[in-house]
Amino acid sequence: MIKMKQVVxxxxxxxxxxxxxxxxxxxIRKGELSAVMGPSGSGKSTLMNIIGCLDVPSSGAYTLEGRDVGQLTSNDLAxxxxxxxxxxFQAFNLLPYATAYENVEIPLLFAGAKAKQRKERVMELLSRVxxxxxxxNRPTEMSGGEMQRVAIARALANEPDVILADEPTGNLDSQSGGEIVKLFxxxxxxxxxxxxxxxxxxxxGTAERIIKLKDGMIESNGTRPQ
Ligand SMILES: Nc1ncnc2c1ncn2[C@@H]1O[C@H](COP(=O)(O)OP(=O)(O)OP(=O)(O)O)[C@@H](O)[C@H]1O
Ligand SMILES: [Mg+2]
Structure with missing residues (x-):
């Protein structure tokens, strides 16, 4: 599903x-649950941005579901x-003045879903979390754990195959963090x-594999010996 070769x-x-x-x-195979660890500045978010097509490699090859991301236009990437x-994300990145409902609806609006479909889907997603x-409720009227659950509902709106989370529990107490991990x-x-x-x-430790980064390189990639 996710294949990188000499990505710089x-x-x-x-x-x-x-x-x-x-x-x-x-x-990374389809259906895997991986954790990425490593010191601050080791390149974790940079790697995540590339996996998520928010950024492109300077060199090397990245294929996502068999498509060479380096060959795609910015519209394709979007x-x-x-x-x-x-x-x-760690800081939830919700729109501050929008309700939980409106925040989850945004990606559905971008995808061009019809009003009735959107309503059903938003309600289904918010129930799901x-x-x-x-x-x-607006973000100021929710707890951190609730905001992160809204962000997860929003991430799921268009039924993505891949979910990328950058320090999703970094701003949460251990109980809310635990609930978020359970949801993942x-x-x-x-x-x-x-x-x-x-x-x-x-x-x-709850992931199937742990990928460790150090100084922009993979120190260990958690693959079990065959
Ligand atoms: N847009 C940018 N322009 C210049 N340098 C950057 C940029 N983004 C990241 N860097 C640098 O690249 C390195 C890796 O950054 P990255 O954000 O990937 O680290 P990280 O492992 O996610 O760290 P943290 O745990 O602190 O979030 C850092 O030295 C950082 O300063
Ligand atoms: Mg980071």
Whole structure:
């Protein structure tokens, strides 16, 4: 499903060039639940942005479901992001003035879903994450765990195959964090491919494999010996 070969990512700031990923080889199968760990600055979010088609490699090859991402136009990439990938971030990234309902509806609006379909789907998703009674709440009227559940419902709106989560429990207490991890496990059991960046080794320990990054390189990729 996700295949990287010698992926390099360079950032240029002013005249300074920095290589954040130094030749990543990675293969993630459909339906796998992986955790990505590594020190701050090791390239975890950079890797996630490339997997999620938010950014493209400077060199090397990345294929997603057999499509060479390097060959796609920015419109193709935007479509993949909307239809195939669900993103969940540490800071939730919800629209502050929109209700839970409206936040979850956004990707459905982008995908061109009809009003009736949208309503059914938003209600189904918010029930799925246990927030049927919070549809009208805005982010300031919810707990962190609830905001993250809204963000997960939003990530699931267009039934993505892949869910990418960058420190999804980083701003949560351990109980709400645990609930979020449980939700990811349910999604995994329903067949989604899930990649979670985390600093928490307890959370990483619940994944099928742990991919460890160090200085822009894979230190260990968690593949069990055959
Ligand atoms: N847009 C950018 N421009 C320049 N340098 C960047 C950019 N994004 C990331 N970097 C650099 O690339 C390196 C890897 O950053 P990245 O965000 O991937 O780290 P990370 O492993 O996610 O760290 P953290 O655990 O702190 O989130 C860092 O040294 C960072 O400063
Ligand atoms: Mg990061």
């Amino acid at each position: 990512k360079k950032y240029t700031t002013g005249k300074v060039e920095f290589t954040a990923l130094k030749g990543i080889d990675l293969h 479509e993949i992001r909307n239809k195939k990938i669900g993103f969940v 246990g927030l049927a009674d919070k549809v009208a 496990h349910e999604l995994w059991e329903s067949g989604k491919t899930i990649i979670i960046i985390t600093h928490d080794s307890n959370i990483a």
